[in-house]
Amino acid sequence: MARSLGAARARNGVSINETMNDFRALFVAAQQAIDIDALQSLAEGWAEVAETVPPISCTDVYTGLATPAHFQRRIHEVSTFGSESPGPHALATILLTGPRDSRSHCWTLLAKLGEAVNGQLQGTGSMAMYQGSAVHILFPLSGRNLSRLMECKSVLEALGDGAMSPARMKFYPLSSATAAISAYEQGSSI
Structure with missing residues (x-):
């Protein structure tokens, strides 16, 4: 599940730093110790997808206007x-x-x-x-x-x-x- 979450965050343009901070916050809110294996799976899922996803841009490359x-x-x-x-x-x-x-x-x-x-x-x-x-x-x-x-x-x-x-x-x-x-x-x- 953590791997899928990391992949989804990468597809949506969320940085690895923000993804890991949000994941840690989830454990803090649940008053649970951080699961290091789950955190590693999250990072691996993010890394696999981040390499293949084109960068998200708000500007059209031809015109310089909004996408x-x-x-x-x-x-x-x-x-x-x-x-x-x-x-x-x-x-x-x-x-x-x-x-x-x-x-x-x-x-x-x-x-x-x-x-x-x-x-x-x-x-x-x-x-x-x-x-x-x-x-x-x-x-x-x-x-x-x-x-x-x-x-x-x-x-x-x-x-x-x-x-x-x-x-x-x-x-x-x-x-x-x-x-x-x-x-x-x-x-x-x-």
């Missing part, structure tokens, strides 16, 4: 627990024109895309992810942030001599953001 898993996790956190920043949040999707002659845009264009998105959204409290020829953005809802999103869309359309143009933008409110997004969409053409 899908990290982005989805953040949406869940904001939806479930709120956020450290006050006010409602919303999702925006900038739908880009896909590449004409291949399955995805070249890596240099994707790197420029990520750099442009990060630059345009810096200081807004937003998080962005690129997937399927679209940039998905979780952002705190404000007039300033909506304007920055529109600027971001324009910058992306200009990248690579317009290789991703024309782009369209869609908004998806989270909870109380519905009315504010609707009002903004009525007052501006997207």
Whole structure:
């Protein structure tokens, strides 16, 4: 059982130090002496899996934006627990024109895309992810942030001599953001 626990912790990116500390804490909480054989099995299980598991990263290597898993996790956190920043949040999707002659845009264009998105959204409290020829953005809802999103869309359309143009933008409110997004969409053409 300890070997399986160690393996599971390694698969989830937990360090050996934290794994062993948690295991020791279990014995302390149960007011039991630490079982050295079980601790060794835990470490062996962790080591076997840690060598084969790719490193967990929150950043996409092509764009420098969030990975899908990290982005989805953040949406869940904001939806479930709120956020450290006050006010409602919303999702925006900038739908880009896909590449004409291949399955995805070249890596240099994707790197420029990520750099442009990060630059345009810096200081807004937003998080962005690129997937399927679209940039998905979780952002705190404000007039300033909506304007920055529109600027971001324009910058992306200009990248690579317009290789991703024309782009369209869609908004998806989270909870109380519905009315504010609707009002903004009525007052501006997207």
